[in-house]
Amino acid sequence: MHRFSLPGSLLGTAALLAACHGGSNVAPDSTAPVATTATALAVVKPVVDCTQLAAVDVTDIGGAGSKITSATVVTTTLNGSSVSICAVKGTLAPANTFEVALPVSTWTQRFAELGCGGLCGSVSDPTQQSSFSFSYKCPLVQQGGFVTAATDMGHQGNDAGWTTDPQKQADFAYRGQHITTLAAKKLIKAYYGQEQKFSYFVGCSDGGREALMAAQRYPNDYNGIIAGAPAAHFQVQNSVFHGWSVVANSTTGDSTGNSVLYPDKVAVLHKAVLAACADTPDGLISDPRACNFDPASIACPAGAQDTGLCLTQAEVVAAGRIYGGPVDVKTGMPMQIGRPLPGSEGNWVGVEVPRTGSSSAPVPVKSGVFSYNIVTGAYNLIFTGTPAMPNIDTFGYTDGSFYSTYLLENHPLNDATNPDLSAFKKAGGKLILWHGWADQHISPMYTILYYEAMQNQMGQTTVDEFARMYLVPGVGHCGGGEGDDSIDLVSNITGWVEQGTAPGSVMTYKLDSSGSQTASRPVYPYPAVARYTGSGDWHDGANYVSDAARYNVRTPSWPGSVLYAPYAPKVQGVPAP
Structure with missing residues (x-):
C-alpha cells in the first residue's frame, strides 16, 4: 500500500x-x-x-x-x-x-x-x-x-x-x-x-x-x-484491486468519469449494513463473510424527490461493484478473491470514494482517491518488461489470463x-x-x-x-x-x-x-x-x-x-x- x-x-x-x-x-x-x-x-x-x-x-x-x-x-x-x-x-x-x-x-x-x-x-x-x-x-x-x-x-x-x-x-x-x-x-x-x-x-x-x-x-x-x-x-493489490476501486465508482466505468458514491451516501450505506449484520453489542460484525447485505435493499423508491437517506440506482450499482469485484466473463470466476467487506464502508472515504463532493457537486473519480494514486505510483514495479502494458482502464477485469500474462513476471520479485x-x-x-x-x-x-x-x-x-x-x-x-x-x-x-x-x-x-x-x-x-x-x-x-x-x-x-x-x-x- x-x-x-x-x-x-x-x-x-x-x-x-x-x-x-x-x-x-x-x-x-x-x-x-x-x-x-x-x-x-x-x-x-x-x-x-x-x-x-x-x-x-x-x-x-x-x-x-x-x-x-x-x-x-x-x-x-x-x-x-x-x-x-x-x-x-x-x-x-x-x-x-x-x-x-x-x-x-x-x-x-x-x-x-x-x-x-x-x-x-x-x-x-x-x-x-x-x-x-x-x-x-x-x-x-x-x-x-x-x-x-x-x-x-x-x-x-x-x-x-x-x-x-x-x-x-x-x-x-x-x-x-x-x-x-x-x-x-x-x-x-x-x-x-x-x-x-x-x-x-x-x-x-x-x-x-x-x-x-x-x-x-x-x-x-x-x-x-x-x-x-x-x-x-503486491501485484494484484496495486493493479486489479485498486484499479477496480476506481472504475467501479465511475460514471463512465473508467478513470475519466465522475464519482458516483460520495461520503454522504457511504454513511447511509454503512448505517444500513450495520443494522442488517451487526451481531455484537458494540454494533460490529464478527465475520463480514456471513453478512449477505444487498445495497438494493436501501434503493430509493421510483420517482423519489428526496434521495438523501437512500441510494439511487446508480449508487446501488456502484456499491455492488465495489463489494463484488470484477468477474471473468468466460469462466464466471471472481477476478479477485477479496474486496472491501461489509462493515468497512465508514473507512472508504479517500480510498474507494473521494473525500469531497456529492451527486449535486460531482468531482472526478480519481480526485483525492488513494486507489488511483497507488496504481499510478506502483505501475512500473509491476509491469516492467511485459508486452503491451495495460493501464488502469484496461487491466484484465474480465479476463483471468491477465494474471499469467502480466503479473507472473515480477510476482516472484514483489x-x-x-x-x-x-x-x-x-x-x-x-x-x-x-x-x-x-x-x-x-x-x-x-x-x-x-x-x-x-x-x-x-x-x-x-x-x-x-x-x-x-x-x-x-x-x-x-x-x-x-x-x-x-x-x-x-x-x-x-x-x-x-x-x-x-x-x-x-x-x-x-x-x-x-x-x-x-x-x-x-x-x-x-x-x-x-x-x-x-x-x-x-x-x-x-x-x-x-x-x-x-x-x-x-x-x-x-x-x-x-x-x-x-x-x-x-x-x-x-x-x-
Whole structure:
C-alpha cells in the first residue's frame, strides 16, 4: 500500500500499531493496562562510546560506498521517562538510508526491525515511541528495551524515477530490510560487545508484506514476526484491486468519469449494513463473510424527490461493484478473491470514494482517491518488461489470463505469497498475522487466503505449531475504525519465542483521544470469534468468551490462485549477503 494521503509515518514504522498495545493477561481498567508476559532478560550496557560506532565498517553488508554517517546520543521520552539512545544513521549502497536506535542503559538484549509502509521512500525515526507502538502501553517498548531499526528501502521520496531502476526495485522488494537488519546486528555487537538474544520484525501494510518476505526469503533473520494487514499480493493489490476501486465508482466505468458514491451516501450505506449484520453489542460484525447485505435493499423508491437517506440506482450499482469485484466473463470466476467487506464502508472515504463532493457537486473519480494514486505510483514495479502494458482502464477485469500474462513476471520479485514457510519453522520462527475486518485498503480475505495456502501446503497441524492469525472486528487499515484497534501482539510474540507460550485469546482495546480506555474485548485465533456472555458490561472484555466460527467456507479457486503456490524468489541487482 502506498502512503500518498496519509500523514507522516502512519503506515511506515508505525509498525507496531495494533502490535504493542496492552496485554491479554491483565484485567481491563479505566486506563490502558500494561502487559507483563515477556521473559526477564538482564539489561546490558555498552562497552564502547556511541561515537565510536561511526567507524564501524558496513561495506561487507551493503558493498562499496556503504557507510555510517553519524552516531550520537539523543534523549527521547518513553512513557513519560527520558531514555538515552545512541542514534546511528547510515547508507547501505547504493541508496538504502537507515537508522538504528540503541538504548544506552536500558537494552534487554532484543532487536526489532520496523516495517516501512506504502512505497516507503523515507525513514521514520526509530527513536520515537510513535514509530514503534503509537500510544498504548507495552513495557518492552516503553522501557527502552529494544534496539530498533528502520530504512527507506533504497529510495528517497515517491517520484516515479526509482521504480524503473532494477536495483532500487530489488531494494524495495526484499533487499533493503534485510541488509538494514544485518547492519543493525553488527552495530549491536560493536556497541554492547555481544549479539542480541532475540530478533523480531513488526510491520503493517507494505510492512506486513516485508514481514512475510523476511519469513520466506531470510528465515534465519528473525525469531518472531508480526505481519499486519500484509500487502503480500503486491501485484494484484496495486493493479486489479485498486484499479477496480476506481472504475467501479465511475460514471463512465473508467478513470475519466465522475464519482458516483460520495461520503454522504457511504454513511447511509454503512448505517444500513450495520443494522442488517451487526451481531455484537458494540454494533460490529464478527465475520463480514456471513453478512449477505444487498445495497438494493436501501434503493430509493421510483420517482423519489428526496434521495438523501437512500441510494439511487446508480449508487446501488456502484456499491455492488465495489463489494463484488470484477468477474471473468468466460469462466464466471471472481477476478479477485477479496474486496472491501461489509462493515468497512465508514473507512472508504479517500480510498474507494473521494473525500469531497456529492451527486449535486460531482468531482472526478480519481480526485483525492488513494486507489488511483497507488496504481499510478506502483505501475512500473509491476509491469516492467511485459508486452503491451495495460493501464488502469484496461487491466484484465474480465479476463483471468491477465494474471499469467502480466503479473507472473515480477510476482516472484514483489509478492510475498509463498506458502511454504518450512525453513522459517525449522529455524524456530514464530509468526503472528493480524488484520482488521473493516480494512479499506487491503481486504482481509487475502490474509485469510494466505493462511489457508499455508495450511494447504504444510498441513494445519504444522502451521499451528508456529503461526497464529487474528481478525479484529470493525478495525480499519492498520488501526482506526469503530473497533477496538489497540492490541498487544509484541508481548504475545515475545512470550511465544522466549517462553514457548503459544498465544491464545488477546485483549483488544478502544482508547479515546486522551489515551484512556473506553472498551475492551478479546480476539481469538482464527476462525473462533468473541461472543458476549449476555451478563455484565459489554464494554468489558472479561464478559466475552470464545465462540465457534461464523463462517466455515474455504476460499474458492480463482484466476490468481497460481500466485499462492510455492515459487522460487526472483533475485536481481546486487546480491544480498
